[in-house]
Amino acid sequence: MTTPGLRERKKLATWREIRAAALRLFGERGFDAVSIDEIVAAAGVSRTTFFNYFPGKEAVVFDPDPEEPEQWRALLAARPDGEPVWESLTAVLLEYTERTADRVIVRRRLRDTSPALAQGMADRRDRFYGELREWAAARTGDALRTTLQVNLAAAAVMTAYERWQCDEPVEVLLDLMRACLAQAGAGLRED
Amino acid sequence: MTTPGLRERKKLATWREIRAAALRLFGERGFDAVSIDEIVAAAGVSRTTFFNYFPGKEAVVFDPDPEEPEQWRALLAARPDGEPVWESLTAVLLEYTERTADRVIVRRRLRDTSPALAQGMADRRDRFYGELREWAAARTGDALRTTLQVNLAAAAVMTAYERWQCDEPVEVLLDLMRACLAQAGAGLRED
DNA sequence: ATACATAGTTGTACCAAGTACATGTTCGGT
DNA sequence: ACCGAACATGTACTTGGTACAACTATGTAT
Numbered sequence: 001m002t003t004p005g006l007r008e009r010k011k012l013a014t015w016r017e018i019r020a021a022a023l024r025l026f027g028e029r030g031f032d033a034v035s036i037d038e039i040v041a042a043a044g045v046s047r048t049t050f051f052n053y054f055p056g057k058e059a060v061v062f063d064p065d066p067e068e069p070e071q072w073r074a075l076l077a078a079r080p081d082g083e084p085v086w087e088s089l090t091a092v093l094l095e096y097t098e099r100t101a102d103r104v105i106v107r108r109r110l111r112d113t114s115p116a117l118a119q120g121m122a123d124r125r126d127r128f129y130g131e132l133r134e135w136a137a138a139r140t141g142d143a144l145r146t147t148l149q150v151n152l153a154a155a156a157v158m159t160a161y162e163r164w165q166c167d168e169p170v171e172v173l174l175d176l177m178r179a180c181l182a183q184a185g186a187g188l189r190e191d
Numbered sequence: 192m193t194t195p196g197l198r199e200r201k202k203l204a205t206w207r208e209i210r211a212a213a214l215r216l217f218g219e220r221g222f223d224a225v226s227i228d229e230i231v232a233a234a235g236v237s238r239t240t241f242f243n244y245f246p247g248k249e250a251v252v253f254d255p256d257p258e259e260p261e262q263w264r265a266l267l268a269a270r271p272d273g274e275p276v277w278e279s280l281t282a283v284l285l286e287y288t289e290r291t292a293d294r295v296i297v298r299r300r301l302r303d304t305s306p307a308l309a310q311g312m313a314d315r316r317d318r319f320y321g322e323l324r325e326w327a328a329a330r331t332g333d334a335l336r337t338t339l340q341v342n343l344a345a346a347a348v349m350t351a352y353e354r355w356q357c358d359e360p361v362e363v364l365l366d367l368m369r370a371c372l373a374q375a376g377a378g379l380r381e382d
Numbered sequence: 383a384t385a386c387a388t389a390g391t392t393g394t395a396c397c398a399a400g401t402a403c404a405t406g407t408t409c410g411g412t
Numbered sequence: 413a414c415c416g417a418a419c420a421t422g423t424a425c426t427t428g429g430t431a432c433a434a435c436t437a438t439g440t441a442t
Binding site: 119122144145147148151152154155156158159162163176179180183184185186187 | 353
């Protein structure tokens with residue numbers, strides 16, 4: 001792991017600069033009330049540069065912190081080999097949520113203030129569950145069933161997430177997730 | 192049911208005019224390659240009028256045909272009173288899909304050509320499942336469990352929908368839906 | 383028939399997001 | 413010290429979406 005050159009470091013720096021400025025402004029006045037021009041002015045960077053780093057305004061909120069993907073991949077890799085898929089999913093989703101709790105709260109709060117962010121939110125979710133699907137697919141033969149499992153897990157998590165109020169402590173969210181995942185795993189046919 | 196006045200009829204007429212022009216152009220050249228200006232020119236109507244009728248470009252594809260909501264409400268109302276929620280959901284989702292098969296295909300095809308439509312698609316879904324949730328909530332006491340049921344059903348349907356290729360006959364889609372809903376209902380805990 | 387309120391339409395002018403591109407700067411290796 | 417590549421910038425443009433004041437057609441009461 002050699003030190004990255006000046007170029008790389010500067011790049012990362014401007015990236016952070018832009019992101020920091022944007023999040024600060026969003027925090028102060030809300031997502032919609034802040035224009036890209038204001039962001040780049042605050043970050044001391046040109047408009048074009050902004051679009052060099054982020055494909056759009058939402059991306060500044062939802063783009064992957066470069067480390068985050070490593071994290072969840074590590075969680076997945078840590079699951080024991082014979083474990084049933086559903087249990088692995090439950091465990092990973094809970095751990096991951098717990099570990100990134102702070103960001104979960106921030107994003108949720110921002111989303112509540114402005115529906116334009118729902119799209120970025122969805123994209124992010126899709127990327128995440130896409131990886132989950134790939135991982136799960138490698139564990140089993142039945143592709144449809146596997147996809148279904150991941151999607152149902154996602155639906156369970158979403159149900160918990162929507163019910164949770166973002167001023168409640170994170171433990172409440174985790175409990176809701178546990179409950180929803182357990183019920184989904186147990187099946188819903190019988191009333 | 193009295194005949195609506197000239198005003199109403201003209202309104203509906205322009206609505207259809209815009210929609211028809213738009214869909215024709217979209218069909219010829221794809222969603223993204225057609226601008227609103229072209230649509231209004233083709234429809235013989237002003238830009239402003241377009242936005243009087245549709246809140247945005249996607250809406251022209253996904254906005255509710257005024258009759259459609261009635262349809263699904265009728266389906267829900269037709270379910271016998273004691274029926275378990277999960278069975279009702281399964282039945283309604285299958286019937287509704289079967290009944291609107293043609294539009295399902297068109298929309299899916301358009302969505303495949305341009306991802307910008309995914310958002311409108313999602314909105315539409317949300318409205319639909321929102322109503323489903325309300326209906327289901329009226330049948331039971333446990334709000335969380337009910338929401339979870341609807342969301343899981345939605346996830347099952349989506350799984351089927353995504354797997355389905357839109358050049359396959361609709362029966363394939365229906366079979367996939369049946370399979371996914373059945374599995375979700377049976378539970379996924381055991382591997 | 384006439385006159386009036388109002389729903390619906392139009393044109394204009396505007397803002398913000400996003401793209402294209404040609405022109406500078408700055409870094410990395412030689 | 414130099415040169416190519418990567419990165420940044422400014423300019424100009426397209427397009428989606430909003431605001432608003434002025435105009436026109438429709439419904440209705442007289």
